[in-house]
Amino acid sequence: MSSKATSHTPAADVVQLLLHAARQVRQEFEVELASSNLPVQLSGPRGFLLLTVWEAEKIRMNELAIKLGLKARTITEQVDSLERDGFIKRTADPNDRRATLLMLTEEALRHMHHLKVV
Secondary structure, eight states: OOOOOOOOOHHHHHHHHHHHHHHHHHHHHHHHHHHSOOSSOOOHHHHHHHHHHHHHSSEEHHHHHHHHTOOHHHHHHHHHHHHHTTSEEEEEETTEEEEEEEEEOHHHHHHHHHHHHO
16 A cells, blocks of 8 residues: 655645635635625625726726736626626726726715725
């Protein structure tokens, strides 16, 4: 009977601890979002997207995808949903007719203090 010796390097242990900590932080963030007084339910990724747009004031979709480390398709789906919920609006980029800028709506701006606290 052969037994494989499982050896964990210190680096592997640190990675495991970081992954566990990240999961814990995400769960806490989700709990805080769920208990906030926002008019719509936000997930962590949607909340983080809103915070990123708020910090930029105006941002192109491709720049947002890069900042969040997500594919353009994923950003489009999230932005579509947030636009339907009245939190994001699209405007034409005055410097490039092909590009669209994202910005928060007045409704979203009224609730940003809840997200910043979370």
